[in-house]
Amino acid sequence: xxxxxxxxxxxxxxxxxxxxxxxxxxxxxxxxxxxxxxxxxxxxxxxxxxxxxxxxxxxxxxxxxxxxxxxxxxxxxxxxxxxxxxxxxxxxxxxxxxxxxxxxxxxxxxxxxxxxxxxxxxxxxxxxxxxxxxxxxxxxxxxxxxxxxxxxxxxxxxxxxxxxxxxxxxxx
Amino acid sequence: xxxxxxxxxxxxxxxxxxxxxxxxxxxxxxxxxxxxxxxxxxxxxxxxxxxxxxxxxxxxxxxxxxxxxxxxxxxxxxxxxxxxxxxxxxxxxxxxxxxxxxxxxxxxxxxxxxxxxxxxxxxxxxxxxxxxxxxxxxxxxxxxxxxxxxxxxxxxxxxxxxxxxxxxxxxxxxxxxxxxxxxxxxxxxxxxxxxxxxxxxxxxxxxxxxxxxxxxxxxxxxxxxxxxxxxxxxxxxxxxxxxxxxxxxxxxxxxxxxxxxxxxxxxxxxxxxxxxxxxxxxxxxxxxxxxxxxxxxxxxxxxxxxxxxxxxxxxxxxxxxxxxxxxxxxxxxxxxxxxxxxxxxxxxxxxxxxxxxxxxxxxxxxxxxxxxxxxxxxxxxxxxxxxxxxxxxxxxxxxxxxxxxxxxxxxxxxxxxxxxxxxxxxxxxxxxxxxxxxxxxxxxxxxxxxxxxxxxxxxxxxxxxxxxxxxxxxxxxxxxxxxxxxxxxxxxxxxxxxxxxxxxxxxxxxxxxxxxxxxxxxxxxxxxxxxxxxxxxxxxxxxxxxx
Numbered sequence: 001x002x003x004x005x006x007x008x009x010x011x012x013x014x015x016x017x018x019x020x021x022x023x024x025x026x027x028x029x030x031x032x033x034x035x036x037x038x039x040x041x042x043x044x045x046x047x048x049x050x051x052x053x054x055x056x057x058x059x060x061x062x063x064x065x066x067x068x069x070x071x072x073x074x075x076x077x078x079x080x081x082x083x084x085x086x087x088x089x090x091x092x093x094x095x096x097x098x099x100x101x102x103x104x105x106x107x108x109x110x111x112x113x114x115x116x117x118x119x120x121x122x123x124x125x126x127x128x129x130x131x132x133x134x135x136x137x138x139x140x141x142x143x144x145x146x147x148x149x150x151x152x153x154x155x156x157x158x159x160x161x162x163x164x165x166x167x168x169x170x171x172x
Numbered sequence: 173x174x175x176x177x178x179x180x181x182x183x184x185x186x187x188x189x190x191x192x193x194x195x196x197x198x199x200x201x202x203x204x205x206x207x208x209x210x211x212x213x214x215x216x217x218x219x220x221x222x223x224x225x226x227x228x229x230x231x232x233x234x235x236x237x238x239x240x241x242x243x244x245x246x247x248x249x250x251x252x253x254x255x256x257x258x259x260x261x262x263x264x265x266x267x268x269x270x271x272x273x274x275x276x277x278x279x280x281x282x283x284x285x286x287x288x289x290x291x292x293x294x295x296x297x298x299x300x301x302x303x304x305x306x307x308x309x310x311x312x313x314x315x316x317x318x319x320x321x322x323x324x325x326x327x328x329x330x331x332x333x334x335x336x337x338x339x340x341x342x343x344x345x346x347x348x349x350x351x352x353x354x355x356x357x358x359x360x361x362x363x364x365x366x367x368x369x370x371x372x373x374x375x376x377x378x379x380x381x382x383x384x385x386x387x388x389x390x391x392x393x394x395x396x397x398x399x400x401x402x403x404x405x406x407x408x409x410x411x412x413x414x415x416x417x418x419x420x421x422x423x424x425x426x427x428x429x430x431x432x433x434x435x436x437x438x439x440x441x442x443x444x445x446x447x448x449x450x451x452x453x454x455x456x457x458x459x460x461x462x463x464x465x466x467x468x469x470x471x472x473x474x475x476x477x478x479x480x481x482x483x484x485x486x487x488x489x490x491x492x493x494x495x496x497x498x499x500x501x502x503x504x505x506x507x508x509x510x511x512x513x514x515x516x517x518x519x520x521x522x523x524x525x526x527x528x529x530x531x532x533x534x535x536x537x538x539x540x541x542x543x544x545x546x547x548x549x550x551x552x553x554x555x556x557x558x559x560x561x562x563x564x565x566x567x568x569x570x571x572x573x574x575x576x577x578x579x580x581x582x583x584x585x586x587x588x589x590x591x592x593x594x595x596x597x598x599x600x601x602x603x604x605x606x607x608x609x610x611x612x613x614x615x616x617x618x619x620x621x622x623x624x625x626x627x628x629x630x631x632x633x634x635x636x637x638x639x640x641x642x643x644x645x646x647x648x649x650x651x652x653x654x655x656x657x658x659x660x661x662x663x664x665x666x667x668x669x670x671x672x673x674x675x676x677x678x679x680x681x682x683x684x685x686x687x688x689x690x691x692x693x694x695x696x697x698x699x700x701x702x703x704x705x706x707x708x709x710x711x712x713x714x715x716x717x718x719x
Contacts, residue, residue, distance in 0.1 A: 050557065051556070051557075052558055054561055054562075114556070134556055135550060138546070138550065138556075139227065139546050139549070142226075142545035142546045142548075142564075143223065143224050143226055143227050143545075143546055144223065147545065148545070150564075151545060151564075151569070152568075153504065154506070154568075156225045157220040157221075157390030157392045157543075158220035158221045158388075158390055158399070159388075161389050162391065162506075162507035162508065163388060163389060165509075166356055166508075167356055168356055169503065169504030
């Protein structure tokens with residue numbers, strides 16, 4: 001996958017690059033979550049907490065986001081190290097706060113823990129893990145066509161383009 | 173090339189090289205274009221029909237550095253207001269020095285027009301007299317009136333669409349095509365503006381023209397146009413030049429040296445290809461059209477045409493401020509053209525108090541790449557989880573980008589030289605960018621920032637998500653001036669025809685000849701007009717056996 005160097009007239013790279021460029025739990029509120037198995041279950045739960053299912057769109061794992069990320073992580077020593085440290089931090093924090101594994105927590109508890117990573121010091125491993133994985137997961141998720149119906153008139157730019165560009169967008 | 177003896181060698185196939193080759197080939201002159209990059213195949217290389225379209229940028233991805241930077245200036249704490257920042261990411265540059273960003277230049281058949289937004293601007297006539305009117309930069313040795321017929325020729329070949337009223341940019345003929353309708357988003361943004369807006373003049377077809385289809389408004393010109401409605405040089409000048417049978421183009425062929433001959437004439441050029449083969453090509457005329465970094469580099473590497481000492485000097489770069497925010501309504505702003513609307517109110521060189529050189533204002537949302545949900549998730553909508561998903565749905569289509577581009581004046585600290593250490597794939601020194609943003613430029617940027625904020629306020633943009641400028645980071649798509657055109661051999665590199673003052677058969681046809689940058693106009697049309705004029709001069713000189 002290519003890393004984008006977006007915005008051709010003016011590009012401040014930190015703002016505009018579309019993420020790290022490398023790649024379940026179905027948790028619609030009120031429904032019983034599906035608990036994934038296997039060695040990467042914790043990561044899948046983490047990614048699905050970042051991008052859960054709701055009434056209009058699927059969870060990240062339903063679109064294979066975590067799997068694609070793992071495929072790339074397994075090919076990169078530096079990503080693997082970040083992944084490993086990040087997951088360790090999640091479980092360690094889950095135990096400190098709730099004496100449970102991260103994967104066994106309810107969604108609000110998982111959200112609280114990820115929020116800690118989000119707000120941690122810039123140089124911390126949990127912050128770096130959160131930022132990288134958040135941006136990467138969003139990139140893979142929103143580049144999947146199954147997420148586009150909630151944005152109304154959205155499709156690949158070609159071959160049809162937007163001949164209606166001078167009219168108000170249709171209501172979704 | 174054994175069966176093709178070129179009379180003219182053109183180095184580079186961008187806006188200038190393509191236009192000069194087209195002019196000569198049309199006149200029956202045998203031309204070979206030497207291009208260091210590839211030929212892109214639009215339907216294959218610009219895959220805008222695939223699901224992952226938003227993860228792809230224009231496919232020119234250098235695998236080796238093409239330029240370096242000298243150390244850039246310290247940032248002034250008094251100019252904190254000019255720091256680039258975003259709601260989601262904070263400051264772009266948290267250091268104390270200006271960042272070395274990017275020179276956005278495409279190597280390949282068509283050059284940087286392959287990823288440009290299609291803006292086809294004429295220069296403001298007063299911007300060609302910056303020294304005599306304002307005591308800065310240098311005057312052009314030719315007038316707007318002398319250049320005007322060549323603008324017409326370029327516009328006709330490209331199929332430029334624009335509105336008749338062009339103010340100071342008087343026209344001898346109407347645009348070949350009617351202007352594009354403004355997008356719904358641009359109309360909403362400019363409706364209550366105190367400024368005067370009009371459809372941008374664009375080298376993008378508003379109707380079918382010369383076997384090219386009209387635009388379908390997919391908003392992604394900057395990723396490459398797979399349809400051919402955007403008038404990039406590959407589908408206009410070069411396609412027409414090749415059709416004459418008088419033009420050949422050799423890709424992946426890099427000119428590494430120009431060789432002097434007898435009687436102040438260039439004898440040949442050395443060409444190296446990616447297979448490691450080296451050969452020499454002789455011709456009657458040589459045209460360098462590699463852009464304002466590579467052309468001076470080639471001359472410096474060849475120790476030629478620098479009798480004035482001005483090769484590489486007078487470097488001018490992009491000056492830009494860009495504000496992106498959220499409109500109160502869903503405007504479907506991911507549709508349309510990259511930069512469909514322009515305001516020329518502040519473009520004349522006297523428009524900005526205390527900072528000679530004007531600026532443009534545009535609505536440039538697709539050009540800022542805010543055209544898909546991935547960009548929104550990265551740059552517009554912060555957070556994650558359920559609230560993030562809901563916010564994505566609410567905010568998609570509301571992003572608006574207001575942009576201002578302005579003049580850059582030459583200064584002694586901005587120039588191109590050869591890097592003493594870093595080399596290219598052939599072991600030759602890379603061009604090194606020495607860049608300095610002076611007080612006049614920061615005044616102009618401050619003014620441009622104010623304009624963007626005023627437009628934003630008047631448009632009902634309620635949340636600013638990014639403000640990005642070129643003060644704290646070098647980012648340039650347009651560079652100029654490094655082989656200045658002028659009447660005096662003492663302080664310029666080429667004459668009014670683009671010919672070296674000394675070397676009778678050596679010409680330059682790119683933005684390096686610009687004596688001044690203009691006030692934010694996109695330069696490609698002016699490069700092309702100048703190149704056609706240079707081409708006609710070469711044609712006449714060849715016909716008279718004067719070369």
